Amino acid sequence: MPELELLRVDHAPALLEFERENRAYFAASVPDRGDQYFAYFDDRHSALLAEQADGLCFFHLLVGDDGAVLGRVNLVDVEDGSAELGYRIAEHAAGRGLATTAVREVCRLAAARYGVTTLRAVTTLDNAGSRTVLARAGFVPTGEISVDGRPGLSFVRSDPAAC
Template sequence: MPELQRLRADHAPALLAFERENRAWFARTISDRGDAYFADFPARHRALLAYQDEGTDHFHVLVADDGTTILGRFNLMDITDGEAELGFRMAESATGQGLATEAAQAVCHLAATTYTLTSLRAQSNLDNLASHTVLTRVGFTVTGETVLRNGAAGRRYVKGLGGPEGRAAGL
């Protein structure tokens, strides 16, 4: 069974492989990271770990049964006043198996319990039916439309995580 893990320094090689192997797949529905992302990957990875240590972001990877291959990323970013943005991406080879929904649910649970957040935001390309499905299955509701960084039309979502009683129940 794949395992959701908090991002660590030793994930760097597998995470870079995940991003490279799925670059064209991701570019179909989200902005391409650009060549500089790959050239500067070691420094970017260290920066993510620093943000995580500061508590402004929490990064997670979904690791395959082999213990090394990364199947997905699930990130809580820009944490402010108990709110964060959920972002995620899955390897093309791992889609259609319910893994994204399970991992997103697990991250929402961590957000409410471990990180004591009260709500999450998300957004996705209008054409990205898979992301819309995952978000609605884990309890996000559509709040409107937006223009994404790549200029594409997108949807905005929100999910309340409840107060202390909701966190105790895993909401």
């Protein structure tokens, strides 16, 4: 059974492999991270850990029994009881309910561990899977937006403890 783990230093190799293996899959629905992300991955990983240590963000990995990363669920811009939720699941693991389960768990952690009372999220209109995950986790649409030039929706979830 996959486990949700807070990002650690030793996750770096498996996380890099996850991002490389799924790069094209992710780029079909979210902006590509770009070559620099991969070229300077170790520096970026260290920066994320520093942000997490400062309580600005909380990065979670969904890790399989074999230690492979199956997904990410992140809380960023944590401030004044609010945070933005972002997530991505490996192509080979998509469609099995892992995203919904992981998002719900991070919602509960957001409230219980990080003091977050309101979560925000965005997705493109053409990402039906992501819209479904957000709806199942109790997020409601708040308006139309542009996500890197593509039509999208913003969502909010109050009382994340009830996820």
